[in-house]
Amino acid sequence: MSTRTPQLVVHRDKELMAEAAAARLITRIVDAQASRGSASVVLTGGRNGNGLLAALGSSPARDAVDWGRLDLWWGDERFLPEGDPDRNVTQARAALLDAVPLDPERVHAMPASDGPHGGDVDAAAAAYAEELARAATPENHAPVPSFDVLLLGVGPDTHVASLFPELPAVRETERTVVGVHGAPKPPPTRVTLTLPAIRAAREVWLLAAGEDKAEAAAIALSDAGEVQAPAAGARGRARTLWLLDSAAASQLPRSLYPAASA
Ligand SMILES: O=C(O)C(O)[C@@H](O)[C@H](O)[C@H](O)COP(=O)(O)O
Numbered sequence: 001m002s003t004r005t006p007q008l009v010v011h012r013d014k015e016l017m018a019e020a021a022a023a024r025l026i027t028r029i030v031d032a033q034a035s036r037g038s039a040s041v042v043l044t045g046g047r048n049g050n051g052l053l054a055a056l057g058s059s060p061a062r063d064a065v066d067w068g069r070l071d072l073w074w075g076d077e078r079f080l081p082e083g084d085p086d087r088n089v090t091q092a093r094a095a096l097l098d099a100v101p102l103d104p105e106r107v108h109a110m111p112a113s114d115g116p117h118g119g120d121v122d123a124a125a126a127a128y129a130e131e132l133a134r135a136a137t138p139e140n141h142a143p144v145p146s147f148d149v150l151l152l153g154v155g156p157d158t159h160v161a162s163l164f165p166e167l168p169a170v171r172e173t174e175r176t177v178v179g180v181h182g183a184p185k186p187p188p189t190r191v192t193l194t195l196p197a198i199r200a201a202r203e204v205w206l207l208a209a210g211e212d213k214a215e216a217a218a219i220a221l222s223d224a225g226e227v228q229a230p231a232a233g234a235r236g237r238a239r240t241l242w243l244l245d246s247a248a249a250s251q252l253p254r255s256l257y258p259a260a261s262a
Pocket residue numbers: 044045046047048049076077078088152153154155159160161162185
């Protein structure tokens with residue numbers, strides 16, 4: 001199987017999906033820390049991303065992670081004031097980050113709308129792109145680090161991060177981070193990694209649970225174009241993994257549905 005071909009794992013329900021994904025992520029982080037000294041993970045907003053973080057927090061294996069040697073980045077952020085309950089970073093802190101001994105210097109939250117760039121979301125996006133570029137090394141494949149795992153929730157319209165179908169952000173081919181204006185999912189103003197930044201990750205994991213994701217998963221895993229179906233363009237350099245529950249997998253063509261998943 002080519003590394004460009006997404007792999008699928010289907011779980012009974014979203015709770016099991018979150019627990020299995022958390023166990024998988026712990027293993028991946030521990031392996032990366034063992035081989036390279038540190039690990040880097042890109043977090044996603046949304047219920048499934050937060051469900052994974054909560055499951056990770058309740059896993060006894062969480063103590064296997066060296067939390068001080070983990071870099072955390074975000075795939076997107078809702079452009080709201082610091083501490084706003086709708087910010088992805090606020091939700092991630094509540095779900096897990098406040099409970100583990102992370103190095104604050106390695107927690108790379110995206111700028112808030114009351115931060116140094118004020119309400120200028122494009123300047124905030126450019127600043128985050130610079131932060132990523134500073135963390136990249138010459139052997140990385142883009143002006144962003146080669147993230148070990150980049151997590152993405154999938155919207156019912158096939159959006160990932162804040163890359164919505166047909167909006168300019170999904171067509172970006174140069175910049176690694178852009179501001180989003182007029183997103184169909186509230187709030188309308190957001191900051192997002194672009195597909196070139198996402199595709200610099202070693203592994204991209206897409207999380208989808210529930211009936212309302214079934215059509216999106218089927219479209220993104222067929223021959224859809226990335227401008228119409230952004231999830232179709234989210235690929236990792238070494239691996240692309242879709243983690244689904246059975247409801248989200250219910251409309252997949254039989255040819256894609258894995259033979260033995262639980
Ligand atoms: O800021 C956000 O809302 C996101 O990062 C977004 O891309 C999310 O991951 C999907 O909309 C899936 O969300 P659910 O997991 O809640 O369905």
